[in-house]
Amino acid sequence: EPEVTQTPSHQVTQMGQEVILRCVPISNHLYFYWYRQILGQKVEFLVSFYNNEISEKSEIFDDQFSVERPDGSNFTLKIRSTKLEDSAMYFCASSARTALNTEAFFGQGTRLTVV
Amino acid sequence: AQSVTQLDSHVSVSEGTPVLLRCNYSSSYSPSLFWYVQHPNKGLQLLLKYTSAATLVKGINGFEAEFKKSETSFHLTKPSAHMSDAAEYFCVVKTSNTGKLIFGQGTTLQVKP
Incomplete structure (x- = not known):
């Protein structure tokens, strides 16, 4: 069964460092997403991406964040200068369409710890 | 604004007894609603x-949910809990064609032997 895979499963980084979280979406999907969950809080939408462009982003997704699809298979989230409050579980997701009745498929998450 | 409220942060049941996880939503439009489950160290699974299409929806592993528009609810049920059902459950709403999902805060289901 096709699945979304994320690497690494756990990343520890020092405050101020750049970090790149990687995702391989399901191969025939066209829409890609990043969500995050700070410990004890809700899963929050960060950004959606289609046709090599951001299609929607939340207020969380400021200039410190960027996304890229560098090749035909990977989808990355970069945080330029990490802050303590960026510590969270980051989930990548993909979907075949954005229609209301279409579900998203999620990866297992990357736990980012900023120290 | 669209939102989802899961009424219980933690539910504990005994194996073999029914499960009820409650979810209420707020939406200006006719939404699509989802339940996802997350087992430890695993991804979110639909x-x-x-x-x-139908107000009573059947899912995997014996779970089902009923959409009640008048109550703006989408509660998840299962007649008989199994130990393997212990996990975190998320009620999720989608109200537009942008693909964006709005999550509830999650309910941890504990199943006791």
Whole structure:
């Protein structure tokens, strides 16, 4: 069964460092997403991406964040200068369409710890 | 604004007894609703979805949910809990064609032997 895979499963980084979280979406999907969950809080939408462009982003997704699809298979989230409050579980997701009745498929998450 | 409220942060049941996880939503439009489950160290897995075809939706592993528009609810049920059902459950709403999902805060289901 096709699945979304994320690497690494756990990343520890020092405050101020750049970090790149990687995702391989399901191969025939066209829409890609990043969500995050700070410990004890809700899963929050960060950004959606289609046709090599951001299609929607939340207020969380400021200039410190960027996304890229560098090749035909990977989808990355970069945080330029990490802050303590960026510590969270980051989930990548993909979907075949954005229609209301279409579900998203999620990866297992990357736990980012900023120290 | 769209939102989802899961009424219980933690539910504990005994194995073999029914499960009820409660979810209420707020939406200006006719939403699609989903339940996802997350087992430890695993990704979010789709349990079931409501997309206006039928108000009672059956999902995987014996779970089902009923969409009640008048109550703005989408509660998840299972007649008989199994130890393997212990996990975190998320009620999720989708109200537009942008693909963006709005999550509830999650309910931790504990199943006691």
